[in-house]
Amino acid sequence: MNHTNAGGTTGNPSGAEETIKRHEHHKSITMADIAKAAGVSQGAISSLLNDRDYGIRVSEKTRDRVFKACRDLAYVPNDLRAVVRMYPERGETTILISSDFANGVTNPFLARFVKGLMDTSENPSQPVTLAQYKPSANYSIDPVPHPVSWGTASKFICVGKPNMSLLQSILRRGYPAVCVGYELTMAGVTSIVPDFAEASRLAMEYLFKLGHQRIAILSGTFGATEQSIIEMNRGVRVAFDHAGVAIEAQHIVYGDLTFQNGFKSAEALLTRQPRPTAVVCFNDAAAAGVIARAHEKGMKLPEELSVLGCGDDAYSENLHPALTTVHLPAEEMGAAAAKEVEHRASLRDEGIIESKNIVMPVRLVERDSCAAPAV
Secondary structure (H helix, E strand, O other), X not given: OOOOOOOOOXXXXXXXXXXXXXXXXXXXXXXXXXXXXXXXXXXXXXXXXXXXXXXXXXXXXXXXXXXXXXXXXXXXXXXXXXXXXXXXXXOEEEEEEEOOOOOHHHOHHHHHHHHHHHHHOOOOOOOEEEEEEOOOOOOOOOOXXXXXHHOOEEEEEEXXXXXXXXXXXXXXXXXXEEEEOOOOOOOOEEEEEEOHHHHHHHHHHHHHHHOOOOEEEEOOOOOOOOHHHHHHHHHHHHHHHXXXXXXXXXXXXXXXXXXXXHHHHHHHHOOOOOOOOEEEEOOHHHHHHHHHHHHHOOOOOOOOOEEEEEEOOHHHHHOOOOOEEEEOOXXXXXXXXXXXXXXXXXXXXXXXXXXXXXXXXXXXXXXXXXXXXXX
């Protein structure tokens, strides 16, 4: 991949540059000139611009002061990595995906998220890098993912269970971080989450209004710690309490939210007496599995069984019947993440700013898989 720095010169990430060119007048500026302007030693300047440890400890405040002085004077180094450290808004965007994120890059939510992010970019040719991290790793000891250490990326978006040591490593480099799907209170980090509790509440409320009382729930694995599952279970409880209906334990099914588990769970649910008249699934894949098993049993949908999903993935409207679901705003979250990480990168002279939490609204998408229960 070819890179061009802010001044139009090709970066050499491995070269140590002793001269920096002034962008407007092409005046050669020495390390001594920059050191004098920033009030630090030449060794500190060399360490910072080349991202090397020459035995000189450079504090974050000193780093920020040096880079600010260079920016104020419009200096652009020839080393691409130094350009990115000095002008973080010009670095690449990296999406870091948790290794335990279901189905990884093939996850429908992630595909929609990336589309929303790329469609929002002011520069359509701006590259977006995908990389993986381990949520249990200690990145204060273990090597950080390659895009973090290489130095050409400066805007990081973490999708999945957050790793605090990874986020701290990104922030120490002076770069912004966005966490998707989990709410964090961490200075310098923006969290973007759908309103998971509202999603499940909307689903339940819709079925209650149709007249359903015996509603089965396909939740996540038992004891799940994912924020999405915890919040959606909370939304279910709120809806049942509001409707004055007791939750039947036999109608709560725990397991992976996959097509296979939806198919298997439907087999158990549909043999119970009295069987549920509706099934709410915490994602669309599990709902598709329920629909498939109901068809195999010769049931008429939605006359004999209503099925409601959560996600609004692309295939949901192509199921038979088309799946009623709750739209989780993946594309909208991608757009919000792009804008937020660009905005935070532009605040390069503000230091690490306070944490921020963005909760994205959800909405019910009514299609053909739900109806009033048969009398």
